[in-house]
Amino acid sequence: MPYLTTTAIEQCLQFLANTYPQIVTQMALPEPSPEGRTSHAIKIAKGTGDRHGVLLIGGVHARELVNPDLLVAFALKLCQAYSGNTGLTYGAKSYGAVDVKLIVETLDTIIFPLVNPDGRTYVQAAGGDAWWRKNRAHHAGTTCVGVDLNRNFDFLWSSGIGTSTDPCEYQIYRGPTAFSEPESRNVRHLLDTFPHVECMIDVHSFSEDFLYPWGDDENQSSNTSMNFMNPAFDGMRGVPGDVTYKEYIPQTDWDWFVRTGKRVTDAINAVRGRTYVPKESIGLYPTSGTSDDYAYARHFVDGSKRRVYAFTLETGREFQPVYSEALQIIDEVSAGLVEFCLACICVIEDVATSAKLTDRLGELQAVRIQLAKSKTGRAWVDALERNTPALMRAFQANKTLRKQAAEILSEAADAVGPRAPKGGGISKELVKRADDLAQQLSKRDATLAKALKPVRPQLKKLGGRTLAAGLKEIDRPVRRPASPRKSSK
Amino acid sequence: MASESDDRYFVTIRCDSPEELAKVRALGLDLFGTTANAGKEVVTIEGLLSLEDVGRVIAEGAEVVVHEHSSARARAYEQTEDASEWLAERRA
Numbered sequence: 303m304p305y306l307t308t309t310a311i312e313q314c315l316q317f318l319a320n321t322y323p324q325i326v327t328q329m330a331l332p333e334p335s336p337e338g339r340t341s342h343a344i345k346i347a348k349g350t351g352d353r354h355g356v357l358l359i360g361g362v363h364a365r366e367l368v369n370p371d372l373l374v375a376f377a378l379k380l381c382q383a384y385s386g387n388t389g390l391t392y393g394a395k396s397y398g399a400v401d402v403k404l405i406v407e408t409l410d411t412i413i414f415p416l417v418n419p420d421g422r423t424y425v426q427a428a429g430g431d432a433w434w435r436k437n438r439a440h441h442a443g444t445t446c447v448g449v450d451l452n453r454n455f456d457f458l459w460s461s462g463i464g465t466s467t468d469p470c471e472y473q474i475y476r477g478p479t480a481f482s483e484p485e486s487r488n489v490r491h492l493l494d495t496f497p498h499v500e501c502m503i504d505v506h507s508f509s510e511d512f513l514y515p516w517g518d519d520e521n522q523s524s525n526t527s528m529n530f531m532n533p534a535f536d537g538m539r540g541v542p543g544d545v546t547y548k549e550y551i552p553q554t555d556w557d558w559f560v561r562t563g564k565r566v567t568d569a570i571n572a573v574r575g576r577t578y579v580p581k582e583s584i585g586l587y588p589t590s591g592t593s594d595d596y597a598y599a600r601h602f603v604d605g606s607k608r609r610v611y612a613f614t615l616e617t618g619r620e621f622q623p624v625y626s627e628a629l630q631i632i633d634e635v636s637a638g639l640v641e642f643c644l645a646c647i648c649v650i651e652d653v654a655t656s657a658k659l660t661d662r663l664g665e666l667q668a669v670r671i672q673l674a675k676s677k678t679g680r681a682w683v684d685a686l687e688r689n690t691p692a693l694m695r696a697f698q699a700n701k702t703l704r705k706q707a708a709e710i711l712s713e714a715a716d717a718v719g720p721r722a723p724k725g726g727g728i729s730k731e732l733v734k735r736a737d738d739l740a741q742q743l744s745k746r747d748a749t750l751a752k753a754l755k756p757v758r759p760q761l762k763k764l765g766g767r768t769l770a771a772g773l774k775e776i777d778r779p780v781r782r783p784a785s786p787r788k789s790s791k
Numbered sequence: 792m793a794s795e796s797d798d799r800y801f802v803t804i805r806c807d808s809p810e811e812l813a814k815v816r817a818l819g820l821d822l823f824g825t826t827a828n829a830g831k832e833v834v835t836i837e838g839l840l841s842l843e844d845v846g847r848v849i850a851e852g853a854e855v856v857v858h859e860h861s862s863a864r865a866r867a868y869e870q871t872e873d874a875s876e877w878l879a880e881r882r883a
Contacts, residue, residue, distance in 0.1 A: 303871070303876070303877060303880055304866075304869035304870045304871050305866065305867070305869060305870045305871070306870070306871060306874065306877060307870050307871065307872045309872055310870075310871055310872055310873060310874040310877065311874075313873075313874035313875075314874045314877070314878060317874065317878055365867070367866070367867060375881050378878065378881055378882065379881070382882060425867045426867050426868065426870050428868070430867070432861070432862075432865035432866075432867040432868070433799070433821070433839055433861060433865070435821075464824070466819060468819070471819055472819075472821055473819075473821050474819075506825075508823070508825070508826075509823070509825035509826050511825055513825070542809065543809060585824070585825065585827055586809055586812060586827035586828070586829060586834065586836075587816075587824035587825070587827045587836075589824065616825045620864060621864070622864060622865060622866040622867060623866070624866060625866070625869065
């Protein structure tokens, strides 16, 4: 079975919309390609309301053939599993029907599998170039063709880091202006049209890496003024290994990227034992104008936009693997995409929204930032994220538990959030109620019982203390009593 | 600079340092950025180069290991215009 053509990919999207109309919506992107092709994306979702969005895009670079097929196959299996109330199995990695249901009923999953249709058509054409990477825009006054779409996004576009200004450059010509190309504008359109998108992956090939921002320079979390918007640092960025400039990233975001990167690569690697690695985009090769940095940078540039946790996933070990290998890549990466979707569901937000506490989400976010300052707090956040599917299941099955959780969240925001009285502590009553909830959750679900076992005794140490003092107490190393010396007699 | 009409080969380039890699990058060749890897003594990167490109890289002091001709790894022409069979296999 060979690779899908541009036409066949469009047929697949139409098939999904026709076959699963209850959960799939097909959307035409507004900008035709330079050769006049209209692209489509699909949204997979059951229900409406204030939900998180996940955006998955592929086919930006024309020669990386496996990824549009991969995204179509992922969408197909997800729809099939939801409709049949079954789980998903990829090699040695499985997800239950409840996980599938959670993704479809909690998230808007938006899939744009082929961003660069002209490029793929040229790669697959007789007389084309199998190794073409760019789009097929013609440049006036030259015979040269194509812009590297993943250097055309508006992130440090004019810096020249890892890009070329030469329209005849074969690979990394950035285009005449940021967003000069209809294909990159189509991606921006999706981010603008679905402002609730908080997670994104741009799927590329190859190298088996899962890359998170930044791509222009190494990350740092200590100097907020050293950032991509500060012109004082223009000309200093893009030198890996130097100390002159490193790109600012809030520590909590960095932690999320690392945790989620590990979660997703663990899922991929579990399928057949490959060794995908999460890492900072820059590596040895700084870039600018990329989709992931642009998507993540948007909320720094405009505070009214939501933060988008954006990754680039580099699949496989070559651009065009034999199709039997491509199918294995499709399987393993699909497991990673399921894991990524689950990682983008926030149980706290879900509980708060259901209890009409959305106005307190900012305070709860502040509590999370406090937690991230301690080893124990980080472990709790990690455990919360890893056990989100089990928690969501428990709260969906038992409304009383959900109500209890919402009340505890509200009181926790009062006690330790930004509006808490200075020096005020966490009441023993609140700790007891949290422990009661933990006990009930543990009884319902063995996974939760295992996750909560170390947390429950720790929670008790918070009683009567501020959050910071309580976490400090828990983090304090326990000294063992010295063993009695034996007499030398 | 490579172009679509050239004969090209998959290669691995071995540089002595990240600085030497930066010089090779400046040649504007088709190098695969995410394959750049720093070992204990060498920095390697993979790419798709014409023999003329290979000469330019060697002139910068780097070593080049030439693998297959590009056609050996090209599977772009193995394709299906009809989605129905592909979908049927995936759904099975």
